[in-house]
Amino acid sequence: MKNKFLYLLIIFFTNCFASYEQIKIGKIDNFYYDKLSIQQLKTIIDEIEHTLETQVNTNIFDYSPNGKPIDILFVPDSKLENDISKKIDKLNSKKEKLESLKDFFSTQKNEINRLEDSYTIQTNLVNKKVDILNNYLNFRT
Structure with missing residues (x-):
């Protein structure tokens, strides 16, 4: 389950082309709402942020209330x-x-x-x- 989320988030971040972005946690689809909490999603994003920023040696993204939302949708x-x-x-x-x-x-x-x-x-x-x-x-x- 976490692999799917990581895969979606990695795809999202590769579209940024390592440019700085402000993000926020958006909506979590009802399908995932009982499987993934906002805190768990924040932890996953923190791990991704740490991994990517250490590899690139630059600040790639930060949390902001008016940033791009990360929505978890079920298709x-x-x-x-x-x-x-x-x-x-x-x-x-x-x-x-x-x-x-x-x-x-x-x-x-x-x-x-x-x-x-x-x-x-x-x-x-x-x-x-x-x-x-x-x-x-x-x-x-």
């Missing part, structure tokens, strides 16, 4: 799994759309190249006809 595994699977599905959907767009743009590029070649041929024909007409008019004058 059931099934909810986490559902959230992760939804995000994976969303990612796969976006990947399929990306592949579809890639194919579409490739097709459009080929069509543009084909039209460009056709316009070049037509422009050359018009230029030849204009040259022929100019030569005819120059010859007549």
